[in-house]
Amino acid sequence: MQTETGQVTGTLDKDYNLIWFVEQCLSNALRLDTYIQDAERANDSELANFFRRAQGESRKGAEQGKEHLRKRLAS
Numbered sequence: 001m002q003t004e005t006g007q008v009t010g011t012l013d014k015d016y017n018l019i020w021f022v023e024q025c026l027s028n029a030l031r032l033d034t035y036i037q038d039a040e041r042a043n044d045s046e047l048a049n050f051f052r053r054a055q056g057e058s059r060k061g062a063e064q065g066k067e068h069l070r071k072r073l074a075s
Contacts, residue, residue: 018069025062029055 032055039048 015072018065022062022065022069025058025065029058029062032058
């Protein structure tokens with residue numbers, strides 16, 4: 001496995017990892033919206049609620065990741 005310490009991307013690994021994490025959380029929240037709609041169309045409220053909870057966790061992860069980025073990039 002190649003180690004990347006910012007020479008290739010110009011971004012330190014830890015910052016890149018946080019950026020990637022936030023993007024993945026937000027992407028997941030968007031995708032789950034489709035899954036919620038699919039479950040609702042199938043009248044499966046249990047599954048729709050499960051996806052809503054997962055979506056909430058993805059949003060929470062994105063917000064926490066953004067807060068870490070704000071702190072780290074401000075210094």
